[in-house]
Amino acid sequence: MEDYFSYTAELFNLDDANQKPEALKGIRVMDFSHVIFGPVAARLLGDYGAEVIKLELPFYGDLWRPATYWGKYWKHSNPIWHNITKNKYFLSVNLALKQSKELIYKMAETSDVVIENFAPGTADAWQIGYEKISKINPNIIFLSCSTYGQFGPMRYFPGWDLLAQGASGVLTLNGYPDTDVFYKLPDYVGDFVPGNFATLAVLMALYHRRKTGKGQYIDMAQTEGLMRTLFHYTYYSVTGEAIGRTGNTDPTMMPASIFKTADDKYLALACATSGQFQKFATAIGRPELATDQRFAETPDRLKPENAKVLTAIAADWVKTKSGEEIVRLADEAGFPAAEVADDFTIANDEWRRKRGSVVLFKDDVYGDLVIAGPSAQLSGTPSRTKWLARPLGYHNRVVLKKFLGLSEEEIKDLEKKKVIGTFDDRPGLKPPVYYNLDEDPIYNYGKEVRS
């Protein structure tokens, strides 16, 4: 029989990925959303082949376009936004005008999914909510994303990832016991995790529609998405006590902490089972620990008084070895260990590039950029990147001509009336300075292009 890893190398061969079928081909998504939560849900659908049309206001665009880390731009674009909202068609329409709404209504006839994350009630007030769109297209799947949900007394409260972290309680968990030192989860996890939940819901709705022909309305509250990930509530209902903050120690396994190595690296090490613990005890040259009555059974090992002793033993051992050595020993023995990876190591690790979880993407407008690959690799219908984010209004002509059948004259009229528009001179909205849009065949779709 062929070796397993040769078999899987062929099964997941990245060179073939772009030739494989797309699971969501033919699905059209209208994406009214902004910032991260909604846009990520829409992007995931695009990654699997859906045609995602992102609507933004002319001259302003998505609030997140200029929001980059420490204000650092890359080729006049926001580098992290390329991860949040790639693979989309960027259409810039002034929602306040009647003619814009007519364009949206026309597009709604042939759309499968609509995604929005305005303050609850706003989309309806603007006549682009579920109420209106479902009259035009009764089979539409309409996803509304918000911090607290579309109903309930807090529905009108505005929110960000931070507020969802605060309202679910997760914000208070990341820090040290017996202190008031704690932090929010980084990188807007409170948007990305609920964004993935929202995508899961849309996929389930698409599955349902294929079976029954029925569309539906989806109300995804980001706080509820985070709440789904906390067994802390159950712990409290069973014991009457809170888990609280436990610093760098995971209270569900033992040992399980982040330690410092002999070469000043930070390293996470864990033993989830008694089997793993035996391997650990042998690897550190203390096999007697595995039969010690305080540690042999998992529930005993987890008791706070025993856990404290064991954490100290593990810390002392880690102190004597380099990070590399410990990870090698652990991989050989079969217990979990990993050095703490940072931005630089993640961007440059060779194995991540080979796996496709970190991708050097070659883009027609921006050139080479390292972006994240998917967090799940599919052998049959893999996620893929076709293009990065684009300047505001970049796809106006493609969308209006190709998808809606408008003529160049009609488009010029819409431009004149400021129904559609493009970017102003701000980074994040405009193209890179070296890039000549006049010669871009997509930006000028259906027009003569100088070359």
Add this chain to the structure above:
Amino acid sequence: MSSREEVYTRHGGKGGDRGKILAEMMNAEGKAEVLDDILVLDVSSANFAGIICASFLAEFGAEVVKIEPPEGDPARLITPFGVTVQGVGIPFMFEGRNKRYMTLDIKNSDEDRKTFAALAKKAAVVIESFAPGEMDSWGIGYRQLSQINPGLIYIALSAYGQYTDKAREAVRAPDADITSQAGSGLPAQMGAPEEDPEPFSWPLRGGMWAGWYISGLSAAVGGAVALIHRQNTGEGQMVDVAGMDAYSSMVGMPATIGFTWEKARPRIGVLDFILYPYGHWKCKDGFVAIAAPRDHDFRALLKILGLWEQEDDWRYSSDRIPDILEQALHLHRIIEEKTLQYTADELVRMALNYSRKSARSKWRGGGVPIVMKLMTPEEAMTNKQWHIRKAFQEVEDEKLGKYTISANFVKMSESPPRVKWVASEIGKDNDYIRKKYLSD
């Protein structure tokens, strides 16, 4: 509409009715279960990413069979401080949603492997977390099962994935939450700045299972995409999730920042890299979260706190998020001096009052400074919002008694997820499964 609600309602919508109509529309009772026609086999072992993925599919109506050896999945004992109820840990109770329990010793028994293959022939999804290639060596990996069931979706969870030389080298490395967090970049972004005393300056673990929940959610999203492809074409496929990818691939920032900046971000404590103010502050009686990052929100916050004289220095968001840490901390302390003078309730009220007026006046620039009292998970359980939305559910296990879980994580008008029952007993459904799927 109450005055609290009115505060943020800037449109003329008929607020009260919409809420009631929606609450009724989202009632799950009697609604279709979207996955009620598929069988899912979860043979994950000591790995909650697999259990969590299986739960999501079960909540959407799939028949999910948790298959474990006669002594039970070791995951049963992965629980905070060793707390169990009759030998079942809290996370296992929390995730024991709508599941069937069957015992098969696929690790040791040829007979049980045959039984597993017979079940897999009828299944839409298999979920496993053994060492990559281990199931294959037992003759029940994707390679063999896809021969007898070409429509099978095979979800494998591991530390480094199922392919690449790295996966081969580290084939024995198990996946755990804290190593998934560390290996995929979360702790590197959390903790006090380097100058602070140890261990506060160390990378900090997220205080929930960020690694396992992100892996489990990624597996479910990948699995759902595969289900749609299966629905369209009848074809199955393999879905490969690596714990060492989980966080970095979901948020995307580590890879791109590491490339464009050519170095790693330092840890910056309670500050944020992109937004300010965006975090939590100490007040007289606890903590408040404050989000006022847009320039007009920030100006509003300065007015509320009586700090208008600072406006000149910190006018633009680029002033407030400098990569000179001392400068950013300076502003943070200025704000903290003020928040310490008020209680959380006072600060919340001050922000609400301002926003109410701001919503009505075009001269105020529409600033919406958001201030909220921080809650612990236990406090969150008392919030009326979640009672109305049925976000918490009291469930009763035949053996373990009553307990509370968070449920109904998304509201859907036609095919919502739901928790019908909880159960955890080893081998409880052996007869049911054999009779239903193995009697022919």
